[in-house]
Amino acid sequence: MPRYRAIISYDGTNFFGWQVQPGKRTVQYEMEKVVNQMAKNPAEHIRVQGSGRTDTGVHALGQVVHFDLPFDIEAESVRKGLSSMLPFDIGISQVERVSTTFHAQYSAHTKTYRYRLSVTEFRDPFKRNYTGHWYRRLDYDKMALAIPDYLGEHDWLSFAAAGFQAKTTVRTVTRAVIEDHRDEGEIVFEFTGTGFLYNQIRIMVGVLLEIGMGTRPVDDIPRLLAAKDRQQARLTAPASGLYLKSVDY
Template identity: 45%
Template sequence: MQRIKIKVAYDGTGFCGWQLQPGLRTVQGVLELAVERITGIPVRVHGSGRTDSGVHALGQVVHFDVEDVRATVPWQKALNSLLPDDVTVLDAELVSSEFHSRYSAKRKTYTYNLWLENSFFLPWRRHYVWKCGPVDLASIDKAMQFFVGKHDFASFQNAGTPVSSTVREIYYFKRYPGQSGQEIVLEVCGSGFLKQMVRNMVGCLVNIGRGKAEPETVRSLLERKDRTAAPATAPAQGLFMAGVEYGESGCGGTDAGRNQFENCGINGEA
């Protein structure tokens, strides 16, 4: 058997998330159907992480195993000829059998798009931003830095996925201009993320940006380790899985916020 690694981008609007669910359209299910059409047998594909319904990806990493005779298939071209318009394979390569898209990951990067204008809204952006309205950017910039470092993120984990530890390390949290003058992009890179952790952090930042809490609130919420003390979860549609790194160098999503679509070779929406 040979292991194939692919990098995938998708528009999460029409999917019920990444993970297989009976009777529902999922990214994993669509990919497995395409791989099976090439191999002639069912093949399980493994993603670097799960995304919820409505969440998008610019750099989801996936691996699967195929028989030796299928190793030379031009996987990017073959899969893209079978996949629907809202999923595309950005690249494909043979990797060692020791590689695992999830367990070999060293760091992950996510971006989140915010729409800051109340007087109008571009309708074609509705699936890709949170229309949160005006926020104080200086307060958000200050609050983001309290997330950086190694902390217990129990206050920012939603229920549903048991984990052995809620401690994670955030390497950076940055703000970039968005695709239009009415948008900003928040980009966060870390060792890993708990269930809906990024959306919960963004929900907290917007709450602070609206003047409902002080930036220092982030520190107290981290210390409390109580999800019920933190603000509501941000909507799914503004979130993008931007990239996954497997080496020891810096985070792979450094410019993902500024160049979301240029970096992954996609024109228009992800």
């Protein structure tokens, strides 16, 4: 069976995350529904494998998925056909034929996540589903000084929400930057790494917000990493500001 890789975007507002869950609307469920329709309802259900899970309310700009079809069809025809059947909060920007050895999750080298934070006192109703909102005063320079402490290979146990299922909490962050868009009312964080634990990015942002407020020392991140204690990292930023930006192979 030929294998296809697709890059998809979705507005996570009305989804209970990526992974199929009984009785809940998820991105994987919607993708599998249309792929199986395209395959003319095969005897064996076709699974759509994503590069990783996103949680309830989290968005994707470049989620990568793969699936097998029981017949050979031009990749662009697959893209157009699936696009015509998908709901409006999921879009497919690219489809290509790949080797059957390709796996959207296990072949990935790094992932990049983007977090948008609205920092105006006015809570913009048109941003409520697409940014986190923080109305308290933040010291941008303190956060910029602290964020490089996330770089490198670390045990991220202090930054993993309860209920994670990973075999190891060791991950490597290769890029951690903060972008100043305060003239547009936002601050943006970006992180690239070999993988991230359940809620890890949102907890990383939460720690930076505490540093920006002055309720946590600028040099506290190394201590948190060494502590390996989730209770030490208190704040979790809202899901609405988080985007899976891209996956590299």
